[in-house]
Amino acid sequence: MGKVKVAAFSLSLDGYGAGPDQSQTHPLGVGADGLHKWILGTRTFQAMTGGEGGSTGVDDAFTRRSFKNVGAWIMGRNMFGPVRGPWPDASWRGWWGEEPPYHVPVFVLTHHPRTPLEMEGGTTFHFVTGGPDEAMQRAREAAGERDVRIGGGVQTVRAYLQRGMIDEMHLVTSPVVLGQGEALFAGIDLVAAGFRCVEHVASPEALHSVLVRTGTD
Structure with missing residues (x-):
């Protein structure tokens, strides 16, 4: 069985993974565009x-x-799109165009049912109404021997941290101060949860840190 990982997850210097007031105009929250500057210019x-x-x-x-x-x-659901409440129709198909970058099954946490959305390139979005535990069970079954990646946003990562389900986190600290928004680790003791930093590498744009949970590395 593979691991459960958070990867390429951007944080501000003051620990926020998203700014306030997320919307279609500001999908990362107001003032948070700089969180992901480090990745935008990469060849990948x-x-x-x-x-x-x-x-x-x-x-x-x-x-x-x-x-x-x-x-x-x-x-x-916030990572999939800005639509709130019951799905009015099937017109919202994600931020990424007709060929999203995932190329594997993606399980979207939501309170509102929606039929699976099959996209080009092997991505199918499955909308899970049974909560984080059901989504993890289905994702592990789909992944087989490969890893399950927790894509965010902040509340999704926190849900799996609080359940002790995450084995490894690659966090990217960007030189941005938000002051408010969604704090990733508020009330979470990473030491008590067994995490330790095993790698940290700086670039001109950010600091990359890899944390693993004891017994999973």
């Missing part, structure tokens, strides 16, 4: 979004590594 990201060129340094290496051995994803 450019290739994923139909661009050309891009950097090949530390940030690109971590971006490329974050997609290795992933057999399924779990994400919260």
